[in-house]
Amino acid sequence: MITTAQFYHHFLENPTVSTDTRNITPGCIFFALKGDHFNANEFAAQALEKGASFVVIDEEIYAINEKCLLVEDVLTALQNLARYHREQxxxxxxxxxxxxxxxxxxxxxxxxxxxxxxxxxxxxxxxxxxxxxxxxxxxxxxxxxxxxxxxxxxxxxxxxxxxxxxxxxxxxxxxxxxxxxxxxxxxxxxxxxxxxxxxxxxxxxxxxxxxxxxxxxxxxxxxxxxxxxxxxxxxxxxxxxxxxxxxxxxxxxxxxxxxxxxxxxxxxxxxxxxxxxxxxxxxxxxxxxxxxxxxxxxxYQPKNNRSQLTKTDHNTVICDFYNANPSSMTAALNNIAVLSADKKSAILGDMFELGPESNLQHEKIAKQAFDSGLNQLILIGKYFYALKDQFDALFFETPAEAAAYIQQNPIENHLVLLKGSRGMKLESLLQYL
Structure with missing residues (x-):
């Protein structure tokens, strides 16, 4: 097994690292990470063919030549190498x-x-x-x-x-x-x-x-x-x-x-x-x-759909759909409430990773949104959809369903808050706003 110090010598000569065979650059070091549904050891030979100087693997069966650096665990090796580099x-x-x-x-x-x-x-x-x-x-x-x-x-x-x-x-x-x-x-x-x-x-x-x-x-x-x-x-x-x-x-x-x-x-x-x-x-x-x-x-210009104000042909959209949780949802709704606009809408998507709190937190956000005096409120996702009988709003289970509705019932001259968890993929709605 190669030591971290020996590994670092290779890194200094080849200071580019990749964990994806789709992004191999000539002379890089490829780390063959594993996940629940993939084993990048299987792509070690492919990485070398694409120009990697070395591949880091943790299964000896995939060591085809001296450019294959065998370690006990690839992720740990990556972390140890980074730790060693930081110390320099x-x-x-x-x-x-x-x-x-x-x-x-x-x-x-x-x-x-x-x-x-x-x-x-x-x-x-x-x-x-x-x-x-x-x-x-x-x-x-x-x-x-x-x-x-x-x-x-x-x-x-x-x-x-x-x-x-x-x-x-x-x-x-x-x-x-x-x-x-x-x-x-x-x-x-x-x-x-x-x-x-x-x-x-x-x-x-x-x-x-x-x-x-x-x-x-x-x-x-x-x-x-x-x-x-x-x-x-x-x-x-x-x-x-x-x-x-x-x-x-x-x-x-x-x-x-x-x-x-x-x-x-x-x-x-x-x-x-x-x-x-x-x-x-x-x-x-x-x-x-x-x-x-x-x-x-x-x-500084905001980007990546975080607090990004975008003017479309028909509306002004607050693009804040990179991610969402109850705290950021509350802040975003408080913000649109105080902004100046003749008409305001909110299109909100489900918030993920809330565990046992999911139902309660979605109900709280739906109530806040409903009480905000918006001209239109659209709520998307299974957690929000479960509240369809409690609030006078538009509910859809998927962004595709919401998109179909918006195409038939265009939103125009509104200030629109578009926010939800990343997995909701609310960016698909921007083209219809």
């Missing part, structure tokens, strides 16, 4: 997690820091036990600061990701009603996310905390953190901010050292105020001046 990097690494706003916060922090530093940030949402190692292995030696997003749907996952990314700084955006099934309820969510605080405490790291968030304050006190940098809306924080406007785009006034500044962003949704404030706080911590910070924020 003498740079700040900002670990970022939370129930909502992780990816937007990561992008905002990256947008700010990039104004001064050579920055690496997690690509897309490569934030799990496979994605984080791949992200770490993508950090080159000219990078000055890295921002690593860490997602989790069960306890001990953040702990594992911290052992790989080894953050020197960290932030939990918030804790909410997400992945309740895997975490075992809201208290389980708090316990799981607090694993980042535990790592920072043990390793004398810095922690950025939203002082307005009672849950985060409680978690930080319990964790015994001592290197704390606060942001929020009250005096006494390193960064104090207030939301000047959010209709439709967010404008923030913020203060540090008695110097005030105002920044206009391209983000919609008042719930993004705290994400913007977090990015300001992190930029300020790394000695960036207000002008640099504001330029980074002002130039």
């Amino acid at each position: 990097l003498n740079i700040p690494v900002i670990g970022l997690t939370g129930s909502n706003g992780k990816t937007t916060s990561k992008e905002l922090v990256n947008a700010v820091l990039t104004e001064r530093f050579k920055t690496f940030a997690t690509f897309g949402n490569l934030n799990n036990h496979i994605g984080v190692p791949l992200s770490i292995l993508s950090i080159t030696h000219d990078v000055e600061i890295a921002v690593i997003e860490m997602g989790a749907n069960h306890q001990k996952e953040i702990e594992l990701l911290c052992s790989i990314a080894q953050p020197t700084h960290g932030i939990i955006t918030n804790v909410g009603m997400a992945h309740l099934d895997g975490f075992g309820g809201f208290e389980g969510v708090k316990k799981g996310k607090a694993e980042l605080y535990a790592y920072l405490k043990e390793n004398n790291g810095y922690t950025f905390i939203n002082r307005d968030n009672a849950h985060l304050m409680e978690m930080s006190a319990t964790s015994g953190l001592n290197k704390l940098i606060y942001y929020g809306t009250e005096n006494g924080n390193t960064i104090k901010g207030n939301l000047k406007s959010s209709d439709p785009f967010i404008e923030v006034e913020w203060t540090n050292h008695d110097v005030s500044s105002v920044v206009k962003t391209n983000l919609t949704g008042s719930y993004n105020f705290e994400n913007i404030l977090a990015a300001i706080c992190i930029g300020d911590f790394f000695d960036m001046n207000p002008e640099e910070i504001n330029i980074g924020l002002a130039n």
Whole structure:
């Protein structure tokens, strides 16, 4: 079996990693991962044929030549290699997690820091036990600061990701009603996310905390953190901010050292105020001046269907259908309620991974949506459909059924909130709006 140190020598000579034979590039190292329904060991020879320099396998039967590196477990080898690479990097690494706003916060922090530093940030949402190692292995030696997003749907996952990314700084955006099934309820969510605080405490790291968030304050006190940098809306924080406007785009006034500044962003949704404030706080911590910070924020363009305002031929659509949970649904409905528009609609899809809470949480969101004074409410998915006799709204079991209805009954000149869990694939409806 090859050791991690020997493995790293190969990686330095071939610093591109792939886990998908469809994305093989000449000279890369292919990791033959396994899943419930696939065994990439079977594609080792194919990866070599496509130009991989080495393939990493854990079944000796597939070792056809010296380019096949045999390990005990491919996933563990990938994680160990990433951990080893991280230990060679003498740079700040900002670990970022939370129930909502992780990816937007990561992008905002990256947008700010990039104004001064050579920055690496997690690509897309490569934030799990496979994605984080791949992200770490993508950090080159000219990078000055890295921002690593860490997602989790069960306890001990953040702990594992911290052992790989080894953050020197960290932030939990918030804790909410997400992945309740895997975490075992809201208290389980708090316990799981607090694993980042535990790592920072043990390793004398810095922690950025939203002082307005009672849950985060409680978690930080319990964790015994001592290197704390606060942001929020009250005096006494390193960064104090207030939301000047959010209709439709967010404008923030913020203060540090008695110097005030105002920044206009391209983000919609008042719930993004705290994400913007977090990015300001992190930029300020790394000695960036207000002008640099504001330029980074002002130039950031939301994407990936997260709080993205899109004008179609007929409507203005808040594209927020990358994912959903009760906390983010509540925030999105609160936001559309205060936006200016002659007519408003919401098209909401089921929220996944809520376990025993599913029925109750869907009923709560349906009631909030129904009470929001919308001109039209469309609810899609089996959990929402089960409520069809309780609310005066349009219910469909699938997006295809909703699409057929919208084609026959067009929505025009509305502000439309389009939001649901990723698996609902609500993007299919955008073409009809």
